[in-house]
Amino acid sequence: DQQVKQNSPSLSVQEGRISILNCDYTNSMFDYFLWYKKYPAEGPTFLISISSIKDKNEDGRFTVFLNKSAKHLSLHIVPSQPGDSAVYFCAASANSNYQLIWGAGTKLIIKP
């Protein structure tokens, strides 16, 4: 049973437009969510996080929105740049447990 789901395996967006990556979860005990970016042959790098006490967190071009009632979070990247082309993973943890539960990832392609 997948507790964290990223239903879009890939997404293609024009450079300069907004990229929206979605993530759904099933475990209501999750209280901390993270987005990671991964280039080929590299480990994941941290992008942005949000705790369940907030519904929005912003860092430069990246904004994460959390809808607890829908058990849904999204990552917005605006404006999208060619260097944003990568695989994006959402991950969640529960009750200060350091173990992360991961989604399968969404491959973002930014078209020039």
Next chain:
Amino acid sequence: SAVISQKPSRDICQRGTSLTIQCQVDSQVTMMFWYRQQPGQSLTLIATANQGSEATYESGFVIDKFPISRPNLTFSTLTVSNMSPEDSSIYLCSAVVVGGYTFGSGTRLTVV
């Protein structure tokens, strides 16, 4: 933030043999994790490796197949034993650091 050096980055191994993957952290960390990512799937936690105690394995993973060492606060190894083609995956180590998590660059294992 802390950096993890993971090696080998990739290997092609014969079935029935074993491969040991190493992760060296450039600072002391208490909690380390080992993940597996099979093709098209999310990162799956194999085990948690804390220095000074036995590794804790997740359901579906056993010590005989994936022995882990954690001799000090900066180093850990994962061995994939008696390999079969089903073990072909990316293996990734991670550590809890101030502000979140850091990851190795991954080991792409192909078993033939």
